[in-house]
Amino acid sequence: MTNKVTHRVFRILVYSVMLFLLIIYGKRNNPTITLAMCTANPVEYDNALLEIANEITVKSIHDNSIIIHQIDQDYKVVGIFDDISENDFIALKVIFHKEGWLELLDYKVADKRRAKIWISVLPLLLVIFVFFKSYKFNLHACSFSRRN
Amino acid sequence: MADLLTHCTLGYFTSRHISFKDFRVIYYLGIILPDVITRPVYILFPGLHDYTVGMHTPVFLILTCLLLSEFFNQEIRKTVLKFMLMGVFVHLLLDLFQRHFIGGYYWLYPFSWHTFEIGLYWPSTPVIMAPLWILLIIATEIFFRYHSRKA
Numbered sequence: 001m002t003n004k005v006t007h008r009v010f011r012i013l014v015y016s017v018m019l020f021l022l023i024i025y026g027k028r029n030n031p032t033i034t035l036a037m038c039t040a041n042p043v044e045y046d047n048a049l050l051e052i053a054n055e056i057t058v059k060s061i062h063d064n065s066i067i068i069h070q071i072d073q074d075y076k077v078v079g080i081f082d083d084i085s086e087n088d089f090i091a092l093k094v095i096f097h098k099e100g101w102l103e104l105l106d107y108k109v110a111d112k113r114r115a116k117i118w119i120s121v122l123p124l125l126l127v128i129f130v131f132f133k134s135y136k137f138n139l140h141a142c143s144f145s146r147r148n
Numbered sequence: 149m150a151d152l153l154t155h156c157t158l159g160y161f162t163s164r165h166i167s168f169k170d171f172r173v174i175y176y177l178g179i180i181l182p183d184v185i186t187r188p189v190y191i192l193f194p195g196l197h198d199y200t201v202g203m204h205t206p207v208f209l210i211l212t213c214l215l216l217s218e219f220f221n222q223e224i225r226k227t228v229l230k231f232m233l234m235g236v237f238v239h240l241l242l243d244l245f246q247r248h249f250i251g252g253y254y255w256l257y258p259f260s261w262h263t264f265e266i267g268l269y270w271p272s273t274p275v276i277m278a279p280l281w282i283l284l285i286i287a288t289e290i291f292f293r294y295h296s297r298k299a
Contacts, residue, residue, distance in 0.1 A: 141221070
């Protein structure tokens with residue numbers, strides 16, 4: 001292997017390791033309290049303030065509460081909700097209670113979230129298409145080069 | 149985050165200069181990169197969200213651009229890195245102006261978990277403007293092609 005190739009492989013390894021460490025560091029040291037953490041240790045997180053928004057949908061609506069769904073789990077949120085529908089994506093500020101229910105402080109419906117996802121797909125596909133039209137991958141050199 | 153159409157529209161109007169001619173698509177790759185490496189992960193696998201918290205951040209994205217540029221021919225590697233980083237920068241600049249109900253972006257990660265934003269628009273606002281973005285791009289393309297044909 002030439003020096004240049006060796007250096008390139010070394011750089012790829014270094015960048016990859018650094019990225020991996022950053023991902024692990026983020027997972028381990030994120031100060032945000034999650035519903036999963038509360039569910040796993042309800043006594044420890046009793047009366048904890050939570051700010052949650054990760055893929056939360058409204059499962060059902062009742063008189064003074066709603067049921068939300070996040071990652072295979074349902075949770076009851078007690079509070080007054082206006083202008084909300086089933087299957088809405090929602091962000092919440094709540095207090096977790098050790099019995100497993102959530103007390104609503106504030107909420108926001110993630111308006112047009114599905115539309116946002118769908119209108120992001122077209123430019124993504126376009127960029128990928130134009131990229132592969134402009135560049136070809138050389139397996140031997142393991143690199144992209146411009147097409148003529 | 150703003151949607152990718154809004155990000156690409158900003159990319160379109162910031163890449164009109166001739167210097168972008170040969171590497172415009174790399175610039176667009178940089179523009180979509182921050183969302184492409186994070187959103188599909190936690191939309192499709194919400195349980196993996198915690199692994200992505202540090203990814204939509206300047207330090208992570210600079211390293212990602214460095215890594216990705218290594219997979220380009222040596223002659224163009226530095227130029228690819230430059231245009232990709234420019235695209236990432238423009239993406240993050242637009243996201244800085246976004247408003248969050250909760251949370252935000254960790255601009256100083258991994259050195260700090262502090263978030264800050266200018267907060268001019270909600271995430272849904274650019275979605276409403278999508279038809280306008282498309283019209284503006286089409287009108288600009290027609291304008292420049294008509295004038296270049298005349299010249």
